Amino acid sequence: MSHILALDQGTSSSRAIVFGADGQVVALAQREFRQIFPEPGRVEHDAHEIWDSQLGVAREALAKAGLEAADIAAIGITNQRETTLLWDRRTGEPIAHAIVWQDRRGEPLCAQLRALEGVPERIQRSTGLRIDAYFSATKIRWLLDHVPGAHLAAARGELAFGTIDSWLLWKLTGGRVHATDVSNASRTMLLDIRRNAWDHELLALLHVPDSVLPQVHPSSHVFGATDPGWFGTPIPIAGIAGDQQAALFGQACLRPGMAKNTYGTGCFMLMHAGGHFKPSTHGLVTTSAAQTSSTPEFALEGSVFVAGAVVQWLRDGLGLIRDSREVEALAASVADSGGVIVVPAFTGLGAPYWRADARGAILGLTRGSTRAHIARAAVESIAYQSAALLQAMQADAKAMGAPALTELRVDGGASVNDALMQFQADLLGVPVVRPEVVETTALGAACLAGLAVGVWSDRDEIASMWRAERRFEPAMSRDEAATRMAAWAHAVRQVVAA
Numbered sequence: 167m168s169h170i171l172a173l174d175q176g177t178s179s180s181r182a183i184v185f186g187a188d189g190q191v192v193a194l195a196q197r198e199f200r201q202i203f204p205e206p207g208r209v210e211h212d213a214h215e216i217w218d219s220q221l222g223v224a225r226e227a228l229a230k231a232g233l234e235a236a237d238i239a240a241i242g243i244t245n246q247r248e249t250t251l252l253w254d255r256r257t258g259e260p261i262a263h264a265i266v267w268q269d270r271r272g273e274p275l276c277a278q279l280r281a282l283e284g285v286p287e288r289i290q291r292s293t294g295l296r297i298d299a300y301f302s303a304t305k306i307r308w309l310l311d312h313v314p315g316a317h318l319a320a321a322r323g324e325l326a327f328g329t330i331d332s333w334l335l336w337k338l339t340g341g342r343v344h345a346t347d348v349s350n351a352s353r354t355m356l357l358d359i360r361r362n363a364w365d366h367e368l369l370a371l372l373h374v375p376d377s378v379l380p381q382v383h384p385s386s387h388v389f390g391a392t393d394p395g396w397f398g399t400p401i402p403i404a405g406i407a408g409d410q411q412a413a414l415f416g417q418a419c420l421r422p423g424m425a426k427n428t429y430g431t432g433c434f435m436l437m438h439a440g441g442h443f444k445p446s447t448h449g450l451v452t453t454s455a456a457q458t459s460s461t462p463e464f465a466l467e468g469s470v471f472v473a474g475a476v477v478q479w480l481r482d483g484l485g486l487i488r489d490s491r492e493v494e495a496l497a498a499s500v501a502d503s504g505g506v507i508v509v510p511a512f513t514g515l516g517a518p519y520w521r522a523d524a525r526g527a528i529l530g531l532t533r534g535s536t537r538a539h540i541a542r543a544a545v546e547s548i549a550y551q552s553a554a555l556l557q558a559m560q561a562d563a564k565a566m567g568a569p570a571l572t573e574l575r576v577d578g579g580a581s582v583n584d585a586l587m588q589f590q591a592d593l594l595g596v597p598v599v600r601p602e603v604v605e606t607t608a609l610g611a612a613c614l615a616g617l618a619v620g621v622w623s624d625r626d627e628i629a630s631m632w633r634a635e636r637r638f639e640p641a642m643s644r645d646e647a648a649t650r651m652a653a654w655a656h657a658v659r660q661v662v663a664a
Contacts, residue, residue, distance in 0.1 A: 170616050171227065171238050171401070172608035173220055175245040175330050176409070177266065180219040182227035183608040184238075187621055189631040191605055193231035195223040202263060207270040210263035213251050216330065217337050221396060228397070235397035240388075240619045241338070242405035242611030244412040245330040247353045250305035252316065252378065253333070255326050258341050261313050264330070265305040272304025285371070290445045292358045292365050294452030294464070296520075302329060303355035307372050320375045327378040329353070331406045338403060340393035347385040348462070349411035352454035357382070359454045360443050362462055385411070385456040386614040405615030407456040409607050410434045413577060414465060415456040416610030417601065418632035420625050423569035425559065426606070429580035432516070433470035433552050437559050437568070440464065444566045448558035449518030456610065458617055458625060466562050468517035468555040472510040472526075473548045474580045479510070480544055486537045494583050497542040505530040506543040507550075507657040518558035521662050529657050545586055550654040553593040557651075573597045573637075577606045584638075592642035593651065602633040 168187035174180070180199065184192040197219045202210040224241075228234065248267035253260045265271070276297050279285050286297055295301055306327055310316045319325050328336065329350045335343055351357040351364075356374065358365040362382055369376055383389060385407045391400040407415060410428065414436045417426040422440035427433055438455055443464055446452055455465040472479075477493050480486045487493055507529045509515075514522035528540060560571060573596050580586060581600055591598040603609055613628045615621075622628055640647075 168621060169231070169233060169238050170240055170242060170612040170621060171224060172242045172244065172612040172615075173224060173334060174608040174611070175216060175220055175243070175334060177246045177268070180216065180223050181608065182220070182223040183605055183612070184227050184231040184233065185609060185612045189603060189609060189613070191603065193227045195226035195230060197223050209266040209269045211249065211266055213253070213260045213264050213333055216264070217334065220334060225397070235399035235401050238401050239621050240402045240404035240615040241392065242613075242615030243331050243334055243403065244407055244409050244607050244611035245334070245350070247329060247350060247408035247410065248300055248302050248305075249330050250302045250309070250327070251330070251333050252306070252309050252313070252325050252327050254319070255324055258336070261316055261325065262309055265309065267300060269305065270299050271308055272299035275304045275307060289355060289368065292360070292368060293352070293355050294359050294443070294445060295355050296451060297355070301353055301355035303368070303372050303374065306374050306378070310374070320378050323377040325378050326380070328380055331408070332380045335389055335403060335406070338392045338396065339390040340395070343390035345381040345383055345389050347383055347387070347406040347456070348454045349385055349408040349456050350406065351382045353408060357454075359452070359464065360462060362454070362460065384459055386458040386618045388618050402619055403615075404618035405611050405613070407611055407614055410436055410467065411454070411456040411465065412610030412614070413607045414438065414610065415613060416606035416608070417575040417577065418629040419575060420629055423563060423571055424575070425556070425571055426575040426577065427552055429473055429548065429576060429578035431473065431475045433473040433548065433555070435468050435552060435555050435559065437466045437563055437571070438463070439466050439563060439566050439568050442566050446562045447565065448561045449520055450558055450562055456614060458614070466559050468559060470548070470551040470555060471513050471516040473551070475512070476508065476510040476544045476547055477580075479512070480541055484540075486541055493541055493545060494585055496538050497545045498585055500536070500538045500542055503543040503546060504535055504539040505532065506535055506539045507653060508540065508543040508547045509657050509661045510544065510547050511661055515658070515662070517555055519658065519662070524661050527657070527661050529660065545583070546589055548580060549586060549590040549593055550651070552590060553651060554654070556594060571596055573599050575599050575601065577601065577604050587638045588641070591638040591640045593647050595640050595644055595647060597640065598638040599634050600636045602635045
């Protein structure tokens with residue numbers, strides 16, 4: 167048994183990928199599921215639809231690979247993080263729809279917490295996080311407050327909380343295992359990530375009973391085995407990690423100072439920070455990395471709200487292109503952006519700025535500006551935002567004793583844009599490296615599972631499987647890069663001041 171089945175449960179679809187012992191993709195299946203928007207600012211998922219879609223694609227992927235359950239050494243799970251669910255321990259029935267990570271209904275409680283003296287600092291010292299409705303804690307509290315009888319049922323120990331990994335684990339094991347891994351637990355705003363243990367002071371502050379919480383284990387760990395009814399033969403479930411930490415592991419960023427950036431609708435950049443915990447002082451969060459033992463490991467994380475979404479805006483909002491695939495050729499049709507800068511602050515600015523009040527702008531227009539200049543500036547905005555994020559990350563990493571970045575490993579949809587990756591390398595002054603296997607999130611989950619059951623011997627063997635598909639070397643002078651970053655910073659100041 168040398169194959170691993172990775173379950174990649176995302177925000178809009180469930181995927182299953184079978185990997186071989188060489189880390190290569192053998193088969194893949196994917197199925198979308200419904201997005202529920204009950205009110206502005208609220209996003210929900212039906213947990214049953216998530217489970218049905220995930221089980222369906224798992225069986226489909228095995229069939230495509232021509233494999234049976236007996237051929238699978240282990241299952242690894244990776245998932246959309248922070249999405250929150252409460253269910254009845256006896257019946258396994260959710261008490262409400264899952265509240266998705268994008269949902270903002272917890273913001274009023276977050277505002278109350280921010281106003282309490284010493285509480286923001288206390289939360290950051292323990293969890294590494296900023297107070298935000300993004301994380302699970304205020305979502306749990308909202309469900310307890312708004313679902314009739316939930317508080318009483320929780321106090322009686324009748325309810326179970328989980329991020330989506332815990333829900334899948336519960337379902338896969340026939341309700342026998344209620345657990346999570348450190349990387350997902352670290353996104354709840356309730357875990358003391360220095361000790362990998364739930365913080366009882368924060369639980370009391372948020373009126374969340376510890377009886378609802380799952381057990382916390384390392385990311386590479388045999389959590390349990392699937393119920394025989396699902397695949398015919400029990401399969402060990404041996405790896406779990408939140409999607410971004412799984413991608414960091416899948417990119418073999420296993421040592422302090424190594425970093426990856428995922429270019430999707432937004433960007434998620436993580437840098438391995440080793441075993442020394444220190445809250446960010448540059449607008450980032452400190453979070454738990456995927457862990458292969460009980461020893462804590464940390465990562466610095468920052469998010470860009472609008473990355474690939476800026477290309478969708480060029481298509482759907484401005485009508486400058488008919489198809490997203492046209493943008494690379496259009497942007498390359500001009501030598502540069504002609505002084506045009508696009509700041510795509512459509513929903514505010516994320517890390518390291520954290521300005522929810524910022525709004526987007528196109529700056530530097532002249533009579534000679536064309537749609538090609540605007541398209542190029544829009545694409546370049548992805549690289550500018552990521553470069554600003556990495557500058558903050560390097561400053562934090564230095565304070566934590568991590569070595570300087572030597573390369574940035576990249577994945578995600580926009581990483582296929584060669585011109586963008588070259589410009590990113592130019593701004594950063596370090597190589598940008600794209601891997602052969604771009605399914606890095608699922609690969610990370612597979613590697614964590616394979617380590618736990620002996621498919622791979624250690625992390626060094628995992629790292630040796632990683633292969634570069636293309637390496638983009640910086641070609642711009644550091645003075646020119648500094649001038650461009652200064653122009654970007656000036657544009658951001660104008661947007662923030664508007």
